[in-house]
Amino acid sequence: MTDRIIKVDALTRVEGEGALYVRIKDGKVTDVKLKIMEPPRFFEALLRDRTYSEAADITSRICGICPIAYQMSAVHAMENAFGVVVAGQLRALRRLLYCGEWIASHVLHIFMLHAPDFLGYPDAMHMARDYPELVERALQLKKAGNAIVKLIGGREIHPVSVRVGGFYRVPTKQELASLVDTLKWARDAALETVHWAAQLPFPDFEQEYEFVALQHPDEYPFNEGRLVSNRGLDIAVEQYEDFFTEEQVAHSHALHSVLKGRGAYLVGPLARYSLNYARLSPLAREAAQSGGLGPVCTNPFKSILVRCVETLYAFDEALRLIDAYEVPARPALAVQPRAAMGYACTEAPRGILYHRYQLDDKGVIVDAKIVPPTSQNQKTIENDLWRYATQAMHLPEEQFLWQCEQAIRNYDPCISCATHFLKLHIERE
Amino acid sequence: MSGGERRNMVASMLVIGIGNAYRSDDGVGPAVARALQTKNLPGVQCKEDLGDTLSLIEQWDTADTVILIDAVCSGAEPGTIYRFDALAQPIPTSIPLRSTHFLSLAEALSIADILHRLPSRLIVYGIEGENFSAGVSLSPQVEDALHGVVEQVEHECRSSSSCPLFPPLLE
Numbered sequence: 001m002t003d004r005i006i007k008v009d010a011l012t013r014v015e016g017e018g019a020l021y022v023r024i025k026d027g028k029v030t031d032v033k034l035k036i037m038e039p040p041r042f043f044e045a046l047l048r049d050r051t052y053s054e055a056a057d058i059t060s061r062i063c064g065i066c067p068i069a070y071q072m073s074a075v076h077a078m079e080n081a082f083g084v085v086v087a088g089q090l091r092a093l094r095r096l097l098y099c100g101e102w103i104a105s106h107v108l109h110i111f112m113l114h115a116p117d118f119l120g121y122p123d124a125m126h127m128a129r130d131y132p133e134l135v136e137r138a139l140q141l142k143k144a145g146n147a148i149v150k151l152i153g154g155r156e157i158h159p160v161s162v163r164v165g166g167f168y169r170v171p172t173k174q175e176l177a178s179l180v181d182t183l184k185w186a187r188d189a190a191l192e193t194v195h196w197a198a199q200l201p202f203p204d205f206e207q208e209y210e211f212v213a214l215q216h217p218d219e220y221p222f223n224e225g226r227l228v229s230n231r232g233l234d235i236a237v238e239q240y241e242d243f244f245t246e247e248q249v250a251h252s253h254a255l256h257s258v259l260k261g262r263g264a265y266l267v268g269p270l271a272r273y274s275l276n277y278a279r280l281s282p283l284a285r286e287a288a289q290s291g292g293l294g295p296v297c298t299n300p301f302k303s304i305l306v307r308c309v310e311t312l313y314a315f316d317e318a319l320r321l322i323d324a325y326e327v328p329a330r331p332a333l334a335v336q337p338r339a340a341m342g343y344a345c346t347e348a349p350r351g352i353l354y355h356r357y358q359l360d361d362k363g364v365i366v367d368a369k370i371v372p373p374t375s376q377n378q379k380t381i382e383n384d385l386w387r388y389a390t391q392a393m394h395l396p397e398e399q400f401l402w403q404c405e406q407a408i409r410n411y412d413p414c415i416s417c418a419t420h421f422l423k424l425h426i427e428r429e
Numbered sequence: 430m431s432g433g434e435r436r437n438m439v440a441s442m443l444v445i446g447i448g449n450a451y452r453s454d455d456g457v458g459p460a461v462a463r464a465l466q467t468k469n470l471p472g473v474q475c476k477e478d479l480g481d482t483l484s485l486i487e488q489w490d491t492a493d494t495v496i497l498i499d500a501v502c503s504g505a506e507p508g509t510i511y512r513f514d515a516l517a518q519p520i521p522t523s524i525p526l527r528s529t530h531f532l533s534l535a536e537a538l539s540i541a542d543i544l545h546r547l548p549s550r551l552i553v554y555g556i557e558g559e560n561f562s563a564g565v566s567l568s569p570q571v572e573d574a575l576h577g578v579v580e581q582v583e584h585e586c587r588s589s590s591s592c593p594l595f596p597p598l599l600e
Contacts, residue, residue: 061451064479108483125536128543136544143487157479 020408021251022389029393032386033251034378034408044368052078052337052363053164059355059370060158065108068101068149069348071162072223073355073370078164080238081342081359082335089328090166091223096176096321097152097162098222098346099314103145103186104156105349106269106307106314109412110193111138114304117406118200134196137189141311144186147179148318166332176322183322187315190308191287197308198291202301203403205388209298209380210262211271214347220279220313221272223346228275229265230296237345240354246371257376264379267351268411269306270297281320284313300384300410307412337363348373350412374413381411442586443492443548444475445485447499447534454507454558454571458498461554464579470586482537486546494550496582499534500558507559508570510578515551552585554578 023031043062047055055074060067072094079086086094111134112124121127128135146156151171153159161168212233214225227243228234235243246255259265277285277295288309297306339361345354351373358367388407392400446462448455459477466475474492478485489495501511515538534553541547556578559568567575 064481112483123536125539125543128540132543135540139483139486139544142483146484156484157481 020385020404022385022404024389024393027393029386029389032382032389034382034385035251044370047357047365047368050365052081052335052357052359052365055355055357055365055368056162056164057158057160062370062372064157065105066101066348066350066353067158068097068153068162069346069353070355070370071159072098072346073344073348073353074357075162075164076223076344076346077342077355077357078359078363079335079342080344081340081357082164082338082363084165084333084335086166086333089326090170090331090333092321092325093152093167093170093328094162095219095222096148096318096325097159099318099321100145100148100152102314102349103311103318104142104149105145105412106311107138107142107145109409110197110304110307110311111135111141113412114307114406114409115200117402117409118304137193141186141189141193144179144182144315147182151175151179163332165335166328166330168331170328170331172327173325176325180319180322183315183319187283187312187319190312190315191283194287194291194305194308194312197305198293200304202299202305203388203392204299205301205391206298207300207384207387209266209270210259210264211274212259212265212267212352212376213272213275214345214352215275216279218279220276220281220317221347227345227352229259230275231262233259237354238343240343240345240371241356241369244354244371244376246375252378254375254378256379257371258379264383265376266380267373267376268349269303269310269351270300271351272347273297273306273309280309280313281316283316284309287312300407303410303412337361350374351376374411377411377413381408381413384410441492442470442473442494442496443489444473444496444498444582444586445478445488446476447478447480447485447497449479450477451563451565453560453562453564453566454556454568455500455561456565457500457556457558457567457571457575460567460575461498461556461578461582464575465582465586468583470583473586482534483540485534485537486541486544489541489548489551490546492548494552495548496552496554496585497534498554498556498578498582500561501555502558502561505557506570507557507568508574509557510574510581511553511555511557512581513553513555515553516547554582 019035021033021035043059047058050058055078056071059070059074062070116123116127119127149159150156152161154161210229210231212227212229214221215228216225226234226236227240243260244257245260246257249256274296291305293305340359342357342359345352353373354371356369357365360366384407385404389404392403444462444465446458448458450456450459462475462477556571556574558571
């Protein structure tokens with residue numbers, strides 16, 4: 001009998017605090033646990049007795065990387081409750097704002113957190129010494145995404161302009177036009193980045209996932225659509241809790257989401273791309289093809305490439321939206337609170353973000369439920385690790401540990417969102 | 430071009446308070462920046478930053494001198510003030526400037542150095558915090574330290590010399 005114990009106490013380049021435990025006995029993986037130790041933050045309880053208009057700004061504080069996602073899901077859920085449909089240029093502006101967040105979030109992960117894994121550096125700082133042009137490009141691309149968020153949202157982090165019914169302030173045509181030259185440069189740079197990422201060394205690790213994402217008839221999804229999967233799921237957002245449930249597990253402060261009766265599923269770039277490939281812009285689709293991606297991507301290590309394609313798409317879409325922009329007649333639609341349930345799901349950079357609110361007749365929040373993407377991916381991350389550890393356990397110890405961490409970073413996990421730090425602990429017996 | 434942008438272009442000194450005002454003592458950096466803002470120091474722009482360290486590199490492109498103020502969690506006495514000339518000495522790793530974010534301030538400074546995008550002068554103040562839980566109040570010792578750092582930074586802004594009231598407390 002061979003017993004081997006490996007401990008790694010700090011998984012780096014992920015957001016939040018957690019740990020991973022892998023046990024290997026007699027050459028077989030016998031246990032994998034993604035442990036999330038960051039204490040719960042009780043946002044759902046904080047929201048009770050607050051008014052409907054406060055949810056967007058309170059929930060945006062859950063995450064400094066994807067505050068727009070929280071704002072979007074919150075305002076859409078309130079609008080769903082009050083029977084308000086935000087359309088036209090207000091809807092387009094929300095889509096544009098979301099482009100900015102996807103760009104800033106994806107660029108940070110692609111270049112600063114994930115690229116060092118593929119290029120063999122412990123972190124972005126060491127990578128920057130040999131690839132300064134790559135890091136400079138990352139700064140410029142992220143700056144371009146932040147510029148969108150700042151212009152529409154009022155500031156780069158935790159923007160303040162989003163409200164139920166629309167915005168507190170909408171930009172002028174001239175203000176948006178001022179972004180165009182930068183965004184055109186950024187779109188070209190994003191296209192180059194797809195070609196760069198396509199050359200990275202990817203482990204052979206194709207997996208069978210149930211992908212879950214929003215799907216809109218015509219658009220690559222941000223704010224609207226039905227919840228669909230590659231295994232026949234096709235439901236309205238209001239039915240989310242009929243099909244998905246959260247389970248408590250002893251080793252994690254974050255709840256595990258599962259599809260009832262089916263188990264683990266995957267949300268985020270891989271799912272979004274594989275379910276919505278046809279809805280990418282021609283430029284993004286062609287770039288994906290030339291980068292060697294088919295219409296479906298089942299290798300989680302290629303998530304970096306898919307993020308590059310989505311970043312290109314976001315720049316392309318942002319330019320399209322700006323070109324078609326006309327200042328809306330008013331910045332927000334009138335809203336009349338009523339006692340109701342409100343549901344919404346939008347596509348955060350890491351995947352679907354579900355909000356559900358119960359409101360009284362004055363629009364005060366009686367109950368709230370928030371399911372962030374990382375908590376939905378936890379079980380799939382564990383499954384990936386289970387399989388990847390089995391496949392890669394012959395590797396030298398240091399390389400094995402590194403690649404296990406990389407397998408987690410494939411998901412760009414935002415543990416603060418899921419509740420919220422990551423340490424890696426591998427035990428071989 | 431807005432007035433803010435024009436000011437931005439001519440600001441010779443940029444003060445950035447880093448931290449989350451809703452996480453108690455983590456908010457001391459932004460509190461220092463706000464206090465200095467009210468003093469309307471000529472040629473000094475004050476900003477608050479939630480800790481997107483990469484964006485700092487972009488922000489300090491516009492200033493000759495940058496002063497960063499951040500909370501520290503090193504286990505020292507709450508309210509302890511640290512001051513570093515970041516271009517003259519590396520930030521000691523024994524003094525982690527508190528960040529829940531992806532890149533530490535030290536990493537961001539290294540990247541800026543590699544990219545030749547450091548300002549000509551960069552001073553970092555750290556203030557040891559005690560309580561980083563949810564809340565908007567500063568601990569009494571941190572509140573005291575805030576006033577001390579405001580006074581010190583104001584002195585640095587008004588003085589062309591860099592003679593600090595507080596010497597570096599640690600190697």
